[in-house]
Amino acid sequence: MPSETLTSLAMLKVGVDRGGDYLDYLVPFVLQTLADQKPDPVTAAIVSGYIRADFGLEIPERALQIVIRRISRKYPLKLMDHVYRIQGEIPNPGITTKRADAARHIHAVVSGLIEFSKSTAKPLQTEDEAIEAICGFLTEFNIPCLRAYLRGTAIPDLANKRNSDTVLVSQYVVDLQGSNPERFESFLIMLQGHMLANALLCPDLDRAPKTYKGVTFYLDTPLLVRILGVEGGPRKDATANLIRLLLHLGAKIASFSHSRDELIQVLRGAAEHINSPIGRGAIVVEARQSGISKSDLVLLAGKVDEELTHARIEVVETPPYIEKLQIDQQAFEKVLDGEVTYSNPRAKQYDVNSVRSVYVLRGNIAPSTVEKSRATLVTSNSGFARAAYEYGQNFEQSRDVSSVITDFSLANMAWLKAPMGSPALPKVEVLAFSYAALHPSRELLDKYLTEIEKLEKGGKITERDHQLLRSSTLAQEELMKLTLGDDSALTEETIIETLERVSAEIKREESKRIKAEVQAHQDTQQELVAETAKKTRLQERLYWKCFQSAQRFTQFAGGLIVTLLALGLLAGLGVRATNWWLGWILMIASGTTLVFSLANFATGTTVKKIQSWIHEYILNRLLTSESKATGISLLNLA
Numbered sequence: 001m002p003s004e005t006l007t008s009l010a011m012l013k014v015g016v017d018r019g020g021d022y023l024d025y026l027v028p029f030v031l032q033t034l035a036d037q038k039p040d041p042v043t044a045a046i047v048s049g050y051i052r053a054d055f056g057l058e059i060p061e062r063a064l065q066i067v068i069r070r071i072s073r074k075y076p077l078k079l080m081d082h083v084y085r086i087q088g089e090i091p092n093p094g095i096t097t098k099r100a101d102a103a104r105h106i107h108a109v110v111s112g113l114i115e116f117s118k119s120t121a122k123p124l125q126t127e128d129e130a131i132e133a134i135c136g137f138l139t140e141f142n143i144p145c146l147r148a149y150l151r152g153t154a155i156p157d158l159a160n161k162r163n164s165d166t167v168l169v170s171q172y173v174v175d176l177q178g179s180n181p182e183r184f185e186s187f188l189i190m191l192q193g194h195m196l197a198n199a200l201l202c203p204d205l206d207r208a209p210k211t212y213k214g215v216t217f218y219l220d221t222p223l224l225v226r227i228l229g230v231e232g233g234p235r236k237d238a239t240a241n242l243i244r245l246l247l248h249l250g251a252k253i254a255s256f257s258h259s260r261d262e263l264i265q266v267l268r269g270a271a272e273h274i275n276s277p278i279g280r281g282a283i284v285v286e287a288r289q290s291g292i293s294k295s296d297l298v299l300l301a302g303k304v305d306e307e308l309t310h311a312r313i314e315v316v317e318t319p320p321y322i323e324k325l326q327i328d329q330q331a332f333e334k335v336l337d338g339e340v341t342y343s344n345p346r347a348k349q350y351d352v353n354s355v356r357s358v359y360v361l362r363g364n365i366a367p368s369t370v371e372k373s374r375a376t377l378v379t380s381n382s383g384f385a386r387a388a389y390e391y392g393q394n395f396e397q398s399r400d401v402s403s404v405i406t407d408f409s410l411a412n413m414a415w416l417k418a419p420m421g422s423p424a425l426p427k428v429e430v431l432a433f434s435y436a437a438l439h440p441s442r443e444l445l446d447k448y449l450t451e452i453e454k455l456e457k458g459g460k461i462t463e464r465d466h467q468l469l470r471s472s473t474l475a476q477e478e479l480m481k482l483t484l485g486d487d488s489a490l491t492e493e494t495i496i497e498t499l500e501r502v503s504a505e506i507k508r509e510e511s512k513r514i515k516a517e518v519q520a521h522q523d524t525q526q527e528l529v530a531e532t533a534k535k536t537r538l539q540e541r542l543y544w545k546c547f548q549s550a551q552r553f554t555q556f557a558g559g560l561i562v563t564l565l566a567l568g569l570l571a572g573l574g575v576r577a578t579n580w581w582l583g584w585i586l587m588i589a590s591g592t593t594l595v596f597s598l599a600n601f602a603t604g605t606t607v608k609k610i611q612s613w614i615h616e617y618i619l620n621r622l623l624t625s626e627s628k629a630t631g632i633s634l635l636n637l638a
Contacts (some may be wrong), residue, residue, distance in 0.1 A: 005056030005135055006110075009193030010102035011095065026067050026200055028093040029055055034077070035090045041083035042068060063200055105186040109134065112183050116172045121482050121489065122164060133165035138194045140166060140433065143201070143409045144382065144389075164484035170437035171481070173430060178525060192426045199416050209371045210417055212251035216361075219255050219313060220354065220379035221262045221347075223407060227311045228300060230267070230292070231282045238432035242411045243312060245422040248544055249414060254314040256357055262350045264301045271297035280445060282436075289473045318353065319360040327356050327391070335391045339383035341442075355388055358403040367401045370413065377404045385409075408433075420543045420623075424536040438480055444487045448479060451495055460492070465499055475502045539632060546622035554615040561592070561607055568593025 012025055033050045034042065044061035047068065051057055068084060071077055076088025110130045117124040124130045139161070176184040219227075219239075227243070229236040243253050255263075270283035271294045287297065300307070308315060329352055342348045354377050361375035370376060379385055388404035408429060415425045440448065449470065456466040469475045478501045483489040567589035576583075599605040627633055 004054065006106045006131060006190055007099055007102045008055040008057050009138070009190050009197060010105050011098045012193040012196045023063060023067055023070070023200065025196055026059065026063065027071065028095055028098075029057070030064065030067050030071060031075070031090060031093045032095045034071075034075075034086060035092045038086060038090075041085050042077060043083060044068060057197065057200075059200055102189075105189050106131075108183050109186050109190070112176070112180070113169065113172050116175060117168060120168060120171070121484055122168065124168075132160065133162075133169050134190070136161040136165045137169035138190065141191065141194055141408060141412070141429070143198050143412055144385065144406065162486075164486045164489075167437050167480065167485040170434035173434040174438065177431060181528075188426055188430065191430050195412050195415060195426060198412050208369050210249075212246060212249045212371055212414070214250075215371060215373055216252040216254050216316075216375050217246060217410065218316070218354070218358070218375060218377045219253065219259070220377060220381070220384070220404075221255075221259045221266065221350065222380045223378060224255055224259060224263045224308065224313070225266060225283065226380070227313070228263075228267075228304075228307055230270070230286060230297070230300070232286050232290075232435060234428065234432040234435045238411075238428045239407070240311070241422060241425050241428050242407060242414070244540075245411070245414050245418070245425065247312060248421055249417060252314065253312060254316045255308065256318045256354060257315055258318045258350060258353050260304060260308065260315050262347070264304055265346075267297050267301035267304070271295075271301070280442075282439060285439060285473055285476065288471070319357045321356075322360055325360045325363065327359055329356065332387070332391050335387045336384070339387040339390075340381065343442075351384055355391075355403050362403075370401055370405070370410075373401045376401070376410075378407050378410055379404055380407050382406050418543070418547070421540060421547070423539050424533075437485070438477070440476055440480055441485060441487075444479075444483065444485060444490065445476075447487050447490055448495070451490065451492070455492065455495060460496075461499065468502060469495065469499055472502055474505055475499075478502055478505075535632070538630075542626050542630065542632065543623070546619055546626055549622055550615050550619040553618050554611050557614050558607060558611045561596075561610060564589045564592040565596060565607075 008029070029051055030047060033039075033047055033054065036054075037050050039046045039050070044064040047064050048059055048061050051059055051064075068077070072079065072084060075090055076086060077084050077090075078087045110127055113130045113134065114124050114127065117130070124133065173184070173187060176187060223239055225231055226235040226239045246253060266283070270281060270287065273280075273284055274287050274292075274294050274297070283297075286292070305315065332352060332355065333348065336342075336348060336351065340348070340351075358375050358377050362373065365372075365374065367373040377388075385402065385404045385406045389402040392402050411425060411429060415422055452461065452466055452469045455461045456463065461469070475498055478498045479490075479494075482494050482498060482501075567585065568591075571587075571590045572593065596605070
């Protein structure tokens with residue numbers, strides 16, 4: 001089944017057409033099931049089972065009920081005795097061709113992973129193992145903690161999901177990005193398909209507003225750290241891309257003043273530990289790799305407000321305590337303790353304060369969607385998001401929409417509103433996740449530090465070796481290659497091999513020839529990244545230019561329609577024209593009112609629907625025109 005899952009995800013990306021809503025992506029799969037299996041009766045449960053078996057996708061029955069009802073309006077599928085039955089020939093949608101095209105992408109990625117794994121600590125022996133590893137990796141890109149979503153991912157539950165597989169695939173993704181761009185694009189097709197599949201998990205998503213106007217997203221401290229770039233370029237790019245997309249969609253981006261204060265403390269704390277043998281954490285690791293000094297971090301902490309303003313993040317004063325809007329902080333802290341391990345107790349208090357503040361800002365409303373939530377905290381900590389969701393199930397204000405959601409959940413939902421408005425988002429998200437997965441976990445790092453301490457005391461390594469293993473970022477990279485993040489794989493032999501690899505690498509780095517080659521390779525990559533970024537930004541600007549032009553035309557058309565309907569009503573009430581040209585206008589208005597009334601009675605047509613049709617049509621025409629004029633494709637999700 002995992003093989004079918006990956007192929008189906010790629011088919012979603014390859015076969016998606018513009019003009020429909022999210023559930024239209026599922027129609028070919030349902031039609032193929034009806035044409036091949038001819039179930040009798042046709043129920044959501046039966047179709048769900050076939051799609052799971054044939055295509056490897058876990059689609060909620062509620063979503064399938066809507067699709068089956070849509071299909072019945074166009075194809076010979078009739079409701080009889082409260083169930084649907086096939087009453088004629090169901091056309092074959094020809095998924096087989098698309099499946100073959102998608103399978104080529106999958107085969108290239110899977111075979112490449114098997115080959116890549118041969119140089120790691122845990123080589124994959126079969127295609128099934130490689131496919132299982134990729135599926136496990138993709139499930140990390142899910143949408144948790146929103147009640148509107150019936151599942152977190154369309155990928156069926158995996159029986160043998162392992163964290164080491166996620167690390168392995170992350171290493172593979174990072175390697176592909178630098179060594180095989182074509183295969184990297186094939187991998188992205190699967191990720192984009194998975195992001196599209198996430199839309200199928202929420203049948204109500206297609207009716208959600210197309211913007212986030214009226215919503216303020218408050219960034220948690222770890223995301224503020226990322227936007228400053230002190231945790232590496234990939235994480236900064238992902239956060240910046242998300243902010244840019246949300247602003248285009250009408251949202252406001254902010255942070256609470258207490259989060260800003262925590263950010264300053266985090267930067268100063270990291271500065272104190274850059275040169276310390278006990279220093280750890282993403283900021284310290286990145287600083288050592290990038291050559292960021294203690295004074296650099298101290299200087300950055302002193303101009304946090306300026307940096308946040310440059311990133312278009314507004315710092316908002318933390319709301320005061322309002323008794324009737326307060327949460328049970330002790331109860332929430334207990335839930336947090338079950339999901340998040342805090343090394344700094346103050347960090348937990350900051351998180352509690354952030355959640356409390358969101359409840360105050362929402363007041364007494366009970367939003368049914370993120371678009372109606374007024375205020376939502378965005379975090380990179382999935383445990384924190386789960387805790388807030390679990391606690392929120394006891395309160396009307398956040399039962400449907402949690403006070404806290406993950407940055408990827410928001411990125412996925414925002415991207416679905418305008419995929420070509422941020423074409424690079426899937427790429428930057430997968431790279432940010434992959435680079436982060438290559439850092440050892442706190443548990444693995446603690447065990448590693450304990451073991452090298454024992455080896456030094458036992459005389460098996462020297463004091464210099466101990467210092468090298470403790471402070472070298474290269475040592476941590478080799479550690480992850482040898483253990484794939486699995487602390488059970490950490491042994492004395494693993495540490496000795498890590499030391500040998502690091503020592504050998506240091507000697508190699510002393511060669512000027514190798515340094516020159518590395519620099520040349522980095523220059524080439526930077527040029528490629530710059531060109532890709534330039535093209536992506538141009539795509540974004542063209543898309544939003546067309547989008548805004550279509551918006552203005554739609555507003556004008558809507559105003560004209562409303563004016564004609566109003567004049568038509570006046571004519572119906574007996575108002576007569578005083579001259580011939582006004583008479584013609586009233587006659588046109590009367591005709592418009594009559595046609596609109598008949599359309600409304602027959603199909604439920606509203607002014608809002610007409611505006612939506614006009615907007616889609618104008619947008620497609622403008623995008624087509626810009627594509628021809630510039631030679632840049634704006635009509636596909638590629």
